[in-house]
Amino acid sequence: MIELRGIEKVYPLGAHAVHALRGVDLTIRPGELVAITGPSGSGKSTLLQITGCLDTPTRGSYRLLGEEVAGLGARRLALIRNRILGFVFQSYHLLARLSAARNVELPLLYAGVGRSERRSRARAALEEVGLGDRVDHRPSELSGGERQRVAVARALVTRPKVVLADEPTGNLDSRSGEAVLELFRQANRARGITIIVVTHDRSVACSMDREVAIRDGNIVKDGAPALVA
């Protein structure tokens, strides 16, 4: 469902150009549970952003569900992000002034879902992540682990095909982090949602089915995760 061919990303930086990705080929099939690992600056976040249609590659082809998306405009990409993809970020990225429920409703709002359906789906999504009693709390009234679970609920509420997570456990203690990862595995098992997690944490990588390791913009390893890289 995700086919990246010869993906390059070049950031112009003054007189020099930074090659974040140098011709990445990657295929991810529906229902996979994938970790993308690598040190800082390896290009793993860039790869995730391109995969998540938040960014476009400088060169190469990206087919998502059979559709070439590499050259699409901002509007079309927004639609794809809304309908097909879900995001979870390291720093949660919740809107501080909205309650947990309203945060979860937001992507449904952009999808044009009616009010009452938005309400019930957001509530159900929050219950699914174990926050049924926190729907009216604002992010500032929640712990880090709870905030990240709200973010997971927000990513899942649109019933996406793919969830992309950028260091989702980076700000969490190991217990909260494990709870979040368990939510991903559950969504993967129960609904067949493809999960792609960017991490530099070996234990996180090991809890996935497949590990894609990146170094200096190239894939250096693709296979079952191992405790020692």
Next chain:
Amino acid sequence: MSPLALSRLAVFALWDEKRRVGLAVVGVVIGVTSIVLLISIGVGARTYVRQQFSGIGANVLVILPGRVETTGAMPGVTTGTPHPITIDDVRALRRSCREIKEIAPIVLGSSHISNGERSRDCLVLGTTAEFEEVRRFHPAVGHFLPPDGQMSRGDRICALGHTVARELFPSETALGKKVKIGGSSYRVQAIMERKGRQQGFDVDDLAFIPEPAGRRLFNARGETRVLVELVAIEEEEKGAAAIRKLLKERHKGVEDFTVLTAGSVMDILQRIVAVLTGALAGIAGVSLVVGGIGIANVAIVATTARTEEVGIKKALGAHPAWILAQFLLESGLTGALGGAAGAALAALGVALAKLALGDALPLETPLWSVALAIAVCAAIGLLAGGLPAARAARLDPVAALRSGGGKK
């Protein structure tokens, strides 16, 4: 996304920034307050003039001795008129001016009037029978004064206003009784109908004596003012011109008198209001611009401070147009809010002024001015918020999310 949901998001965001939004709209509020107040004064002044003239009929002109410039003293106060408007002038006008239907001379002054022990001071008008027709002011009982030319300086008859009659003769009718006005005795031959206040004074508190007696009483060489009823209302300007021409001839080519028409009074008032409007509109304009800058400032700060929010929304699949729409809606709402607050303040000011001035000036705030103020301010808000909003809509989601201070 439904407009309702969008507005709710915008309102949430505004509420979050309520202090900054409040400060930003101060300029707009001041601007709108002055504009709406201005409109209220303008509309009030126009209503005032209309009311004044409706009391005497729209096709009535007033001739005053002395040349009144728009910036000069009050009509009739000017002294040193080379030629008074005499009763002969009035008769000449009546004879020669085809546009004139009725003409009534008035000698006006204040005098003591008494019935034995009971006395009061009131305005006394020396006039003729024509006054009754021109002013549509009729006796309740008895007969008003005789027409011009059918009375002599020796005629000692009078008509009393309702209040005067009641005050001097509380327990009996005044009709046929004698009163003393300025030392001479007059027989009351009419009591006027009740009219109430008109043109700023109580017309029931008047006494009427024949025009020649009035001139003698006040030692006047000519008339204080002359009321003219025209044949047709459309002839106002033509009539005024004819009167001017004839009087000027009779006054040896000097235009030492003033012909006031409803239109000319309206002109004078409008000129005053225009000067006032110019000054206040300048202030209002400046404060609206300042207000617009304030809103623009908040919009810039908002879109900068909320870059992360824009990134989040973009990641969640918000169409760029919706980002634009929300920020625009926010600044538009901010402007409209300022407009509404300003209009409310102006309405309060008008209410207070009414309490203070009474019915001296009929101020009113027309609804259209309030609607206009709010609409203009919303437009200012949209204009001010346009650029920052467009910038936010174009933000690159990756960069916007990074600016949220999230990663590493």
